[in-house]
Amino acid sequence: MSSLFLMVTITDRRSTDAFLQLYEQRGVDVNLRTVGSGTAVRETLATLGLEKTEKAVLLAVVTEDTWKAVRTDLRRKMRIDVPGTGIAFTVPLSSIGGRRALMFLTQHQPLTLKEESTLKDTRYELLLVIANQGHTGTIMDAARAAGAGGGTVIHAKGTGMEGAAQFLGVELVNEKELVLIVARTPEKNRIMKAIMDGAGPKAGAIVFSLPVTDTAGLRLLEDEEPVQETSAQ
Template identity: 30%
Template structure:
């Protein structure tokens, strides 16, 4: 069995964090680029509140999970958030947060709409989120242009919330017009086993 560790940190910090994870027993991971969302609508409007982020994802076997998790938790020079999910059940009862009380909401939407979705989620009680740029996968009926499929640009919005906030946040975002058309986007969640802040 294994668990997925996710770290959302400032740009330039994911690689050093991955090196620490490897030293503790992780075999590797993936680093994605994203941006944090502004903390207020005024900052968002002025374009001053967003910050570049990196998302580190590493799959860790149960045998090395405790060592990797503790190593990443003590990386005080890195600021961000650290979460893990999967089949792992820690043996140590002490934790920085109660287990099973957080969920990660994942929203895939057309490019340019993630900020609107985040604004609705914030009104429903969410704190902040991270936006990742992406693209849709090509289908057989996608438009061909010079022999290449043109696929739509996408954004992935990640929002870490307490479990009791999930229904309100999902209800708020699903009511937005951008998600009303068929195939326009999808939202799903998965439970987070443990959460801790980095850079204490």
């Protein structure tokens, strides 16, 4: 069976519709889209043939076979290898919270279920939660109760959400929030379950995880010295 990946596409906003049309032809549902801006210095932009314009960021879940076909189309039809066109890359998924969410995210792609990713030795996981706007507080309360630390919220717009009710039993709105939480691998399943159980149906939360192969600047509880409580005399 094909392994699952998060496909990230970054391109000029003016090219968004062309990329979306190509992905649709390959059965890829872009689940989330947001905007960003380039940060390269002027000399680098000139060298690569880029302009400092707003960028579109597209996120979609793809199988290995789908990615191979899409990659060919990106090179031949979109000429993505030409400087300034954009970039696309994949990150392996280690798990998805619930069979319904899995079916929704891959509904137009051939998929045979098997065991989770073989990346079992990573110490940390990045949990990504896609939810209707306005439910971040509830999601983070549930995550913290299960042992998570803080999270980062990105505002975005959902696409291809019309068929969500068939799989998730709830209508999803276009205004979305993407919550990023880094957690220890042994705590991942507990936190994901807490989010799915505690977010509530109106949140329309979809949660999946990515293996984190390295970190920097992340303070971990197991690396900290225990704090000794003292009472005031």
